[in-house]
Amino acid sequence: MLNSITFNEAGLVPAIAQDQTTGRVLMMAWMNAEAVEQTLATGYAHYYSRSRQKQWMKGESSGHVQKVLEIYLDCDGDTLLLKIEQTGPACHTNRASCFYKQQIENDWITIEEPLQ
Numbered sequence: 001m002l003n004s005i006t007f008n009e010a011g012l013v014p015a016i017a018q019d020q021t022t023g024r025v026l027m028m029a030w031m032n033a034e035a036v037e038q039t040l041a042t043g044y045a046h047y048y049s050r051s052r053q054k055q056w057m058k059g060e061s062s063g064h065v066q067k068v069l070e071i072y073l074d075c076d077g078d079t080l081l082l083k084i085e086q087t088g089p090a091c092h093t094n095r096a097s098c099f100y101k102q103q104i105e106n107d108w109i110t111i112e113e114p115l116q
Helices: 033-042
Strands: 013-019 025-031 046-049 054-057 066-073 080-086 101-104 107-110
Touching: 025 033, 025 046, 025 080, 033 046, 033 054, 033 066
Parallel strands: 013 080
Antiparallel strands: 013 025, 046 054, 066 080, 101 107
């Protein structure tokens, strides 16, 4: 199955996490082959941190885990879509989604405040 995924020159593939129920895109992160394998083995999203140069499980310290319900591979084989069940906020800023800034006119406007 990994042979069908086209990893980039750094050995990574972008993975989009989408809420299974609402369809809202919650975040994008990178996966390496090991992260894909761990995700498949555990049923929970694992990613690769480019800044820390290591694999991590979403929610391993915060408890805001992502249960992976379905995985899709795009037509080019170079992007994954994870349909997930999110526990708590997905964004490290404590927002439901990492996509909380919207372009309005000539500026980025915050459209969602952190969860309490």
